[in-house]
Amino acid sequence: MPSLLRSLLSEHLDPGYAAAAARREAGRTRSRWSERGWQVVAAVAVAAVFAAAAAQAQSVAPATRETQLVLADGVRSAEAVTAGATARRNDLSSEVEAERRTRLEGDEQGRQLLASLDAAEAAAAAGPVRGPGLTVTVTEPDAARDLTDVSKERVAGSRQVILDRDLQLVVNSLWVSGAEAIAVGGVRIGPNVTIRQAGGGILVDNQPIGSPYVVLAVGPPHGMHDVFDNSSALQRLRLLETSYGVGVNVSEGDGLTVPAGSVRDVNFAKQIGQ
Known part of the structure; x- marks a missing residue:
């Protein structure tokens, strides 16, 4: 009897509770070990996937590099052929021009026809022009410059600052300033030459150009400079210079050479006013 009283006073919980607690603890231990086992299996699976991907990338890399080299060689070959054809066309054009002048300069009617042809070619930008003028050079900011601020991105997701509309405004302002070419x-x-944005680049007459963007304008340099200094184009460039670090340089020069433009066949034309 005394032992029963001592048991009731010292052992407040039924032994079944202790057994249940022991079983729960054993279950948690097994669960932790099972969870760790699955984590190990998952880690091994992820490592195996990455190893397989790395091995596949290494096996495919030589073929990819070879394909890139073949494509690059093809592009260089096409560029060489195009350059050769362009040079040949220019030589033939020069021969035709010389022959035409030789035959037409002998009489008054021929000289009048030559004057009309020269005016038409000048309007069509069909011949090269050399003379004094302005050079406007616009340079993208240094890649190291911090442009991570989204508010400073002129094109979402692009670090490009100079856009087609900036160069269009420069060209239009130079025409207004008195540029002849x-x-x-x-x-x-x-005529029919456009300046267009193409993703992260700019195309002029479908030909890609890159920074620094050099704009040559043949014409009276001093008069052009005075007008261009007060133009909206230069004001925008100065704003880009202050805000983004764009390089802007305007200089006068002698002996600037502006190449001939592409001459396209005209299928239909009508003089304005007729």
Whole structure:
């Protein structure tokens, strides 16, 4: 009897509770070990996937590199053929021009016809122009410059600052300033020539150009400079210079050469007013 009283006073919980607690603890232990086992299996599976991907990338890399080299060789070959054909066309054009002048300069009617042809070619940007003028050079900011602020991105997701509309405004302002012939990135601006954005690049007459963007304008340099200094184009460039670090340089020069533009066949034309 005394032992029963001592048991009731010292052992407040039924032994079944202790057994149940022991079983729960054993279950949690097994669960933790099972969870760790699955984590190990998952880690091994992920490592195996990455190893397989790395092995596949290494096996495919030589073929990919070879394909890139073949494509690059094809592009260079096409560029060489195009350059050769362009040079040949220019030589033939020069021969035709010389022969035409030789035959037409002998009489008054021929000289009048030559004057009309020269005026038409000048309007069509069909011949090269050399003389004094302005050079406007616009350079993208250094890649190291911090442009991570989304508010400073002129094109979402792109670090490009100079856009087609900026160069279009420069060209239009130079025309207003008195330019007689203009080239952007070595491409003559003439009828049907456009300056367009193409993703992260700019195309002039469908030819890609890159920074620094050089705009040559043949014309009276001092008068052009005075007008261009007060133009909306230069104001925008100065704003880009302050906000983004764009390089802007305007200089006068003698002996600037603007190349001939692309001459396209005209299928239909009508003089305005007729």
